[in-house]
Every structure is written in structure tokens, then in C-alpha cells.
Amino acid sequence: MNSFLKEVNDKINGVPLQRCYHCRKCTAGCPMANVMEYNPNRIIKMIQNGMKDEVMNSSTIWLCASCETCITRCPNEVDIARMMDALREMSIEQGYAPKEKNIFRLHDSFLDNIKINGRINEGLLMVEYKLRSGDLFSDMVMGMGMFLKGKIHPISPRTKDMAAVRKIFRDTK
Amino acid sequence: MKLSYYPGCSLHGTAKEYGESVTAVSAALGIELNEVKDWSCCGATAAHSTNHKLSVALPARDLIAAEKDGMDVMVPCAACFNRLKSAQHHMKHDDKLKSEIEKIIGSKYEGSIAIRNPIDIIINDIGLDELAKKVIKPLKGIRPVSYYGCLLLRPKEVCNFDNHENPVLLDKIMDTVGADVKQWSYKTDCCGGSLTISMTKVVNNMVDKLMSMAREAGANCVVVACPICMANLDMRASTSLKLPVFYFTELLALAMGVQGPETWAKLHTVDGTPLLKGLGLI
Numbered sequence: 001m002n003s004f005l006k007e008v009n010d011k012i013n014g015v016p017l018q019r020c021y022h023c024r025k026c027t028a029g030c031p032m033a034n035v036m037e038y039n040p041n042r043i044i045k046m047i048q049n050g051m052k053d054e055v056m057n058s059s060t061i062w063l064c065a066s067c068e069t070c071i072t073r074c075p076n077e078v079d080i081a082r083m084m085d086a087l088r089e090m091s092i093e094q095g096y097a098p099k100e101k102n103i104f105r106l107h108d109s110f111l112d113n114i115k116i117n118g119r120i121n122e123g124l125l126m127v128e129y130k131l132r133s134g135d136l137f138s139d140m141v142m143g144m145g146m147f148l149k150g151k152i153h154p155i156s157p158r159t160k161d162m163a164a165v166r167k168i169f170r171d172t173k
Numbered sequence: 174m175k176l177s178y179y180p181g182c183s184l185h186g187t188a189k190e191y192g193e194s195v196t197a198v199s200a201a202l203g204i205e206l207n208e209v210k211d212w213s214c215c216g217a218t219a220a221h222s223t224n225h226k227l228s229v230a231l232p233a234r235d236l237i238a239a240e241k242d243g244m245d246v247m248v249p250c251a252a253c254f255n256r257l258k259s260a261q262h263h264m265k266h267d268d269k270l271k272s273e274i275e276k277i278i279g280s281k282y283e284g285s286i287a288i289r290n291p292i293d294i295i296i297n298d299i300g301l302d303e304l305a306k307k308v309i310k311p312l313k314g315i316r317p318v319s320y321y322g323c324l325l326l327r328p329k330e331v332c333n334f335d336n337h338e339n340p341v342l343l344d345k346i347m348d349t350v351g352a353d354v355k356q357w358s359y360k361t362d363c364c365g366g367s368l369t370i371s372m373t374k375v376v377n378n379m380v381d382k383l384m385s386m387a388r389e390a391g392a393n394c395v396v397v398a399c400p401i402c403m404a405n406l407d408m409r410a411s412t413s414l415k416l417p418v419f420y421f422t423e424l425l426a427l428a429m430g431v432q433g434p435e436t437w438a439k440l441h442t443v444d445g446t447p448l449l450k451g452l453g454l455i
Contacts, residue, residue: 013267031363035375063372066218067363068327072337081328088222102371110219114231118213120182129370138373142408142442149440151187159213164278168234171277172227 004052011086012079019076020044026070026080036060037099040070040080043087061087062100105132115169118159123152174298176289177239177246178206181253182214188250188400190437194422195249195291197431201307202299206247209239215256218367226273232260233274237282245287247294249422251399255324255332257288262331290325291422292342292398293334301349309430311351314452317396317419318357318387319343320406322364324399337361343421347396350428357390359383364405377409384414393448396421407442417445427454 002010009016020041027039037059038046046055055061064084071079091098098104109128113120126143130136146152159165184192199206212235221228236257239246248254264271264282275281295304321340329337338361344354362383365376383406387395394417397403407418418441427434427449435455438445449455 031365031379032375035372063368065323065363065366065368066222067323067366069323069361069363071328079328085221085225089224092223100371103368106367106371107219107223110217111223111227114214114216120186120214120217122183122186126370133371139370145442146187151189151440153186156186160211164234165213168227168230168277172224172230 004050004055005047007090008047008083008086011090012082014079014082015077017044017047017078017083020048020074020078021076023075025073025075026078029069029073031067031069032063032065036063040064040084044078044080044083055087056091056094056096057099059099060084061091062098062103102133102135105129108132111169115166117156118162118165119157121153121156123147123154126152174203175205175207175244176294177209177242177244177286179209179212179235179239179246179248179253179257181248181250183400184250188403188420190423190440191249191400191403191420193433194420194426194437195247197433198422198425198429199247199291201426201429201431202295202304204247204294204299207242207244209235209242209246212238215253217252217256221256221259226270228256229260229263229270230274230277232257233264233282234278236260236286236288237278237280240283240286243286245289247289247291249291249398251290251322251324252401254288254290258331258333261288290334290398292325292346295346296342301345304346304349304425307429308350310428310454312347312424312428312454313351314393314454315347315352315424315448316355316391316393317347317352317424318355318390318392319347319360319421320364320383320387320395320397320402321360322397322399322402323361323366324401326361343396343398346421347424350425352396352424355387355390355392357386357392359386364402365409366401366405369401369405369409373409376405377411380405380409381411381414384410384416387416388414392416394419394445396424403441415443417441417443417448419445 027041216231326337
């Protein structure tokens with residue numbers, strides 16, 4: 001059986017996490033560290049210690065905003081942002097329930113929108129997300145304002161070759 | 174100068190004033206833009222957060238379509254720019270992935286064209302001297318801070334067009350058109366990105382910090398080059414901290430006497446009209 005560390009390293013396919021010497025520079029610059037369950041450095045340590053369920057079930061992997069500050073500052077070129085992407089992808093593939101459900105629901109609604117239109121219709125995206133999350137009323141006034149300013153519209157130009165877009169989704173599963 | 178143009182989804186929607194001002198300013202600078210044929214969405218945060226191969230394949234379809242026209246492609250949206258550049262980077266450094274992607278798309282990717290942001294094009298192709306010659310209404314009284322955010326700059330080996338810790342190119346452009354650009358140290362701090370919808374309170378705090386620092390630096394507005402930065406800064410600041418936020422191309426259009434800035438300013442949540450009127454610029 002592969003260790004969790006090897007599994008994550010294989011998925012990242014770059015600088016291995018063993019290169020981290022825990023200077024915590026990633027965490028010092030992380031804009032989300034203060035709201036994360038475990039900070040980014042702690043996640044690396046937990047992976048090294050084989051704490052798979054704790055990592056996969058944590059809010060941290062979903063709260064990473066992908067700002068990429070960590071990777072630009074890591075003295076050992078450990079790609080922590082890519083690590084967070086890899087952990088999210090692995091958690092979906094292996095059936096872990098996302099701790100931050102609404103963040104996942106937004107990603108899923110976004111990709112659904114591309115599957116249907118090839119492009120994002122921001123109005124329809126918000127409707128789908130709101131129905132899925134049950135958060136129906138926040139930002140309603142803002143949405144109406146955007147509609148009145150012609151920034152969101154129920155009909156928007158689509159990609160014509162939808163067969164090509166659908167093939168991308170099918171073949172990258 | 175002729176370029177392909179990838180507007181991405183938001184420049185036809187919630188960021189239509191960015192799309193319109195980019196097009197208008199490009200025309201005034203003698204740049205001819207040709208929209209990439211039948212483009213599709215780059216996949217944005219949703220794709221790279223959940224499926225690496227999908228996050229390369231979606232932009233790859235657009236890059237392959239663009240390179241058929243043989244011109245570099247201008248990508249004004251910082252998020253699209255980052256995804257297209259990342260796809261290019263991954264395909265360049267991973268042959269196995271590249272051939273898998275080519276099989277999915279059904280066409281070869283040559284990597285023959287550059288992916289360019291308008292800031293880079295104005296600085297390196299048009300030049301600040303040329304830009305200065307086009308200014309008919311210097312932006313006297315406009316005191317912006319330049320906000321670059323994340324996706325134009327990071328990771329540095331992917332984006333690769335300005336210093337990733339202290340970028341200056343947008344400051345130079347605003348300075349050239351007569352604005353009194355304020356220095357601040359929050360140029361590249363994150364605004365929270367797409368978490369604005371699912372984690373609104375967290376993003377409120379991030380934006381309030383940015384706006385407090387902009388005010389402390391003496392700014393009367395913020396200049397951005399990203400639809401997500403715009404959405405968050407324009408909509409998520411506390412009432413007492415709000416400042417008008419402009420796409421840099423809106424202010425370039427104003428300085429160059431191009432039609433549109435009055436209409437665009439009204440499209441933001443914080444209406445930029447009172448500031449521009451008060452300074453006698455519109």
C-alpha cells in the first residue's frame with residue numbers, strides 16, 4: 001500500500017513534500033490561514049505523518065483561495081497551492097464529503113454551467129448555486145442591480161461546438 | 174498591431190465595462206483585436222480546484238483555436254490570463270499530459286503564440302512615450318492605488334511579466350496619464366477571489382483591510398485589471414470604507430478622450446461619477 005505522502009507526491013508530480021523544512025513562510029503569508037482549521041504548514045506535517053482522514057476531512061483544503069503566495073515564497077519550491085488542488089481532487093475521487101460544502105457546490109455549479117453553455121452565464125450560475133446551497137436570499141439586491149445595469153442576462157452567447165466541450169469533460173473524468 | 178483576443182465569460186457579462194474599455198482603448202492605440210473563434214470558458218478556479226486535467230484541457234482548446242490565426246492573444250481578465258498561462262506552462266513541461274490533451278481536443282498544440290495581458294502590451298509594445306502622446310485630458314486629481322491582486326503575477330514562473338512582490342507596471346501606466354499614484358504595500362494581497370459567494374464574511378474582512386490601507390495611503394480610488402478583484406473591492410467593502418474602483422482601461426479611455434467612461438462609471442456598485450465630476454474630468 002502506498003503511503004499517503006507518496007500518494008500526494010504522485011498527484012502533485014513536482015517537488016516532493018519531503019523538501020519542506022517547516023520554516024512556515026507559506027503560513028505567514030497565507031491570507032486564509034487565520035480561518036483555516038489547520039494552517040498550510042500543519043497540513044504538510046500531517047501528510048508526512050500519514051493523517052489522511054484528518055487532512056481530507058478538513059476545511060483547510062477547501063478554504064485555500066489559490067492566491068499562490070505560498071509557492072512564490074517557499075525557499076524549497078514546494079508547490080503548496082498545487083498540493084491543495086491535488087488534495088481536493090483526491091478527496092472528490094475517493095468519496096470524502098467536502099467539509100466546506102458551499103465552496104464545493106459553487107465549483108460544481110460553475111462546471112455544470114460550462115457543460116451546458118460552453119461559457120459562464122453569471123446569472124444562471126448564481127441561480128443554480130443558490131438552489132443547491134439553499135442560500136436563496138443573500139446578494140439578491142446586488143443581483144437585481146446587475147440585471148438592471150444589463151450585466152447579467154438570462155440569455156448569453158454560447159460556444160457553438162458544444163460536442164467538443166462535452167468531449168473534454170467526458171475524457172478528463 | 175494585430176492580436177487575437179480572448180475576452181472570457183465575464184467581459185461579456187458582469188465586467189462588460191472592462192470588455193468595452195479594453196476594446197475602445199486598444200482601437201485608440203492602433204491595436205486590432207480579433208476574437209478567438211468559438212472560444213469556451215477557461216474553467217477558472219472551479220476546474221483547477223477539482224480536476225487538473227480538465228483545468229488544462231479547457232484553456233488548451235482556446236489556445237489551439239487562437240494559434241490557428243497565428244497572432245499572440247490578448248487576455249485582459251486576470252483569471253483567464255492565469256489559466257491560459259498555466260495550461261501553456263503545464264503542456265510545455267509535461268509531454269505525456271500534452272499528448273493526452275491533444276488527443277482529447279483532436280488537434281496539435283504547437284505553443285507558437287504568446288499569451289499577453291494588456292498591461293504588458295501597453296508597456297512593451299506601445300510604450301509609455303506613445304501612450305503619453307495620446308493623452309488629451311491628464312487625470313489631475315485622481316489619486317489611485319494600483320491593485321494587482323494574485324492572478325496576474327503568481328506563480329512568477331508562469332505569469333512572468335512584472336515583479337511578483339512589488340509590481341510597478343500598472344503604476345507607471347497610471348502615472349503616464351497624469352494620475353497621482355499612491356504607494357502602498359497591499360498591491361498583491363489577495364481579495365478572496367471566488368470565495369466571495371460561498372464565504373462572504375471572510376471576504377468582507379479581506380476587502381476592508383485593503384480599503385483601509387488604500388485610504389491610509391491617501392488614495393481616492395483603486396485601479397484594477399481583474400473582474401474578480403473589481404467585484405470584491407466594489408461590492409464587499411463596509412460602507413464607511415468604500416472607494417470608487419475603476420478598471421485601468423476606463424481611466425486610460427478618459428485620459429485619451431475616448432467615448433465611454435461616463436457610462437462605465439455608473440455600472441459599478443460604487444458610482445465613480447461624483448469623483449470624476451468633482452475633479453472636472455467628465
